[in-house]
Amino acid sequence: MKKVAFLLFAILLTFAVGAHADGHCSDEIGCVVLAPDDPVTIGVMSALSGPVAFLGEDSVGGVEIALNRRGGLALGREIELITEDSLCSAEGGQTAAQKIASDEQILGVVGTSCSGAAASALPVISAAGMLMISPSNTSPALTNADMDAGGLWQPGYYRTAHNDEFQGAMAAEYALNELGAASAATIHDGDPYTDGLQAVMARTFGEMGGDVVFQGAVNKGDTDMTAILTEIATNPPDVLYFPIFEPEGNFVAAQSLNVPGLEDTILMGADGLLVASFPEATGEAAIGMYLSGPYLSSEDYSAFLAEWDEEFGGAPPSGFHAHAYDAANILLNAIESVAVEQEDGSIVIGRQALRDAVSATEGYAGLTGVLTCNETGDCATGEALGMYLITEAEVTEGNWPPDVIWSKAEAAMDDM
Amino acid sequence: MTQTRKVTHNKLLGIPLPAGHTGVDLIISALRIIIVALIVIGASSTLLEGRFTFEQWLALLFAGLAQGSIYALIALGYTLVYGILRMINFAHGDVFMAGAFTTVFLAKSLQQSGFLDSQPLLAILILMGFAALVSMTVAVLLERIAYRPLRNAPRLVPLITAIGASFFLQYTFRGLFGSGFKAYPTVAFLRGTIAVGSINIPVAQIFVFLSAIVLMLCLYWLVERTRIGKAMRSVSEDKEVATLMGVNVDLIIVFTFAIGGALAGAAGVINGFFRPQGVNFFMGFFPGIKAFTAAVLGGIGNIPGAMLGGMFLGVIETIGPNLVLNGLGIPSANQLKDVIAFTMLVLVLIFRPQGILGERLSVEKA
Structure with missing residues (x-):
């Protein structure tokens, strides 16, 4: 009995200290606090080397155009883009996710390129309280929450790519x-x-x-x-x-x-x-x-292609650049909607709040059609095919x- | 080298074996029988089923010979370098890529200027020459920078260096030309077919096959009939003695890399006109592995062997899955074509460890 009481006390103490340390954070899985001159940091996990490097190039380009169109700014601050190579393999996804997760300033990630890499990256990203929006994972398992049926979904996973x-x-x-x-x-x-x-x-x-x-x-x-x-x-x-x-x-x-x-x-x-x-x-x-x-086939897409040609020359190397563009925008919009500015000029962003904001995406008119995220992170509706x-x-x-x-x-x- | 065997100690699962046999011998014999039996059963059941027509088998054979010709041309580079240095140049597949990838841009501009369509043969020769030059330069630089400083290092050191060089080349070219896929233009005369009996053979396949034979004959003549070829053979026999006889060993080694590189570059263009798609920085990897296999299959260090090994591998790859695996009722047989190819490698090597045309290496050489 004494032990249980002690344990309870210890748990309460941890919570109290935790709450105190976070200052204004009341988010259940933690917050990102941006000091007054910190940038808004988001990540990209893509296949940047190996035989499908073109997929990564394609997605990174889409994200960069999304950033350019915002003038490189979110919440009035610079957006810092951390790019990690997740290859097209389980090992690559694991390594990239661990690097991302170790940087507590990162709010969310656009990636991965391949479903195989996502399967090993997701547990790490999810446990770190972050979220990932993939522009090109299409494996049905990733948005299936039923583990017994081979589902791999974990909280924090979203995709703008259409489910197979x-x-x-x-x-x-x-x-x-x-x-x-x-x-x-x-x-x-x-x-x-x-x-x-x-x-x-x-x-x-x-x-x-x-x-x-x-x-x-x-x-x-x-x-x-x-x-x-x-x-x-x-x-x-x-x-x-x-x-x-x-x-x-x-x-x-x-x-x-x-x-x-x-x-x-x-x-x-x-x-x-x-x-x-x-x-x-x-x-x-x-x-x-x-x-x-x-x-x-929208006019917006033609404008996007023109911008791509101007920025990188030629046409995008694969078919998921627009999905990456939408993913980056959904992420940045969510960040902007949940950020709370403090009196001292710092900004607090709750990680669960951020996930909730992405989950609440409804009727978002993106380049890849109208996107509405369901409870397991499928944002593409399949009508835009x-x-x-x-x-x-x-x-x-x-x-x-x-x-x-x-x-x-x-x-x-x-x-x- | 003499080895004394204690016959009484040779037991397998506790059962004594006949004199002169070890457990390993028995397992290898069993393996031979099993593999041969599987091939015979698979092939005969496919043929009895009669799903494929005779014309289809012939078409597969010609496709295999053409694909094998590409392997053979790359395999020549492996075999030449191995013959001289006893070193496996794993970056050779990327030397092939260097020529093929660089030349695709020249090929495009020749097509746009109309030269490729008005003078196809001349244009192809120019492209082959250009690709040969590029690959030759890469191969020579590779030798000078990556291999020569390590020539007297233990044998594994240059091998690992070669693998490193392979990655270096891949990502250098990715940096130069990007990661997208390029394609060679197609030439009108290569698109046609020639009717032989009841089947139509694509001209492109004949073109590849003949080009490979011609290049190999040139190489064979060079090595067997010229002064520098004699010097190459002498370096291959014994570097020190060759030096004493006044052969400039460094020069010969550079020359060998240059020839191997030039052949790989030419193969890159031939491949480009045979299989125009899929030109990118990674395109040398699989052909490199296959060509190395072909070189071992034919007997590494042996020029006609590399040619034969390449053709053999190409034919097995195209015919094998349909003939053997389908007959055995294995699903997705074509995905397993590498299994067939490498099983053949194992089979050839357990019957003839030195390869099809290989000589048994003396202790000194090996």
Whole structure:
């Protein structure tokens, strides 16, 4: 009994001291206190090296443009951007997250690039009371809170990227209903992202009455796709869905021209290939190929691309720069909305309050469409996805982005 | 070297083995039988199933030969350097990347000026020459800066240095040209196909194959028939004796790196016209590993061996998954094509440890 009383006393004391030390902080998981001349610090965890470094480059560029448009200021202070390389692997995510978590001034992070890196970064970020908004994680597990079903969600995780569930299902629906395909084959590259996407597509396609004749995989780094394409050609499908990345996706598309039996097969990819370099690099094989991806056709987006060209030259190297831009803005808006200015000129930002503010994002008109965050951090609604058709203009004249020929939101409107 | 074996001590799971056999021998024999049996079972069940037509097998064969030609050209660089220095130049894949990546910009501008379409062969030769020059420069600098100071260090030191050099080259080129993917322009005459019997072989595959053969023959002639080739062979036999005979060993080593680099650069352009997409700073890594495998498969240090090893690996990679793994009922067989390729490597090496055409290395060389 004495022991329990002592323990209680100790706990109370800790709380009292803690509350005292934090001054005006009443947040349950702590506060960030910015002294009068401290900058507002946010982090970026991206794949900055390795074979998918272009993804990181793409996201960092999006964040930088978001910052530039605010004049580099939030709450009237300089924004300091801490950039960590999270690679595209579990180890990379872990290392980057630990570096971020060790800096108590960091309010939140835009990242990671890859779902694999997020899975190991999230526990660290979550335990540190921070929050992360990923521009390009699409694995369904990350926003699934049911641990028994493989869910990885923890408090503090958000994403502006669309969950694979939306995109895979949309591809299946489009293939069946709009293209009239009866059979489909899928190829992934062993990455959880591409595997998840093809699994959702194949499952939905099968459930809706289609026939999935082949589900196979290639390796990252493969250049010769003749073997798998020949295998597919033994029973040619109406649609070949390969939601993979450059350069393997280019090789699959280009080499499908030389494989007899695949002449009538419609090629379909996903946002991994929705990049300006894809049609030009793939050549005539890309003409007539369908790609699913975020519906970015607004005037705001054109202005964004112009700014990108001015700032970095050329077009963004991948398809998630606008998501990174939205992620940075959601984070900075939340910071601005919960910051409490003190009499001595310092600013106190409650970490739970910050999370709550991001969670409360509703109807935010971003570059990637209207964003509303649900309770497990999925901010993209999936309505902002569209099907793009690659035509001659993208391949030979460098037109980008291609026209959106169908979108879920518009299809829903037509049904009404 | 003599070794005395105490036969009575050779036991496996407590069972005495026949004289002259060790447990390791028995396991290797078992491994040989299992691998060969798996291949035979897999292949025969695929063929009996009759899912692929004869034309499809032939198409796969030609695709494999073309892919193998690329491996072979890179493998020549590994084999040359190994032959002279007994050193594995793991940065060689990145020397290939250096030529291919740099030349993609020249290729683009030649296409825009219309020269590539009006004089395709001449343009390709110019591009190959340029890429060879770039890769040669990189290879020579690599030797001078990273390897020569360590020439007398223990053998693992230059190996680790090579891996470091590989990363250095990758990220240098990423810094120079960015991390995005570039693509070679396509040339009209390479897009066509030639009908042979009932199948159409893409011209690009024939182009790759013939270029590789021609380059290899040139190299073979250089090494076997010229004065400098003789000097290379003498350095390979014994550096000290070669020095005593008046051979400038440093010069020969630089020359070897230069030739290996030039071949890799040329391979970069040939690869660019064969598989135009996917040119970036990381493109040398996997071909480098495959080419090294090809060099070991063919017998490292042996020029025709590297060529044969490359072709063999290319063909196994394209045919293997469909022929063997499909027959064994393994799902996603194509993802396992490297497994097939490396199983073949193991198989060849347990039957012929010196590689297909390799000579048994004397103690002094090894």
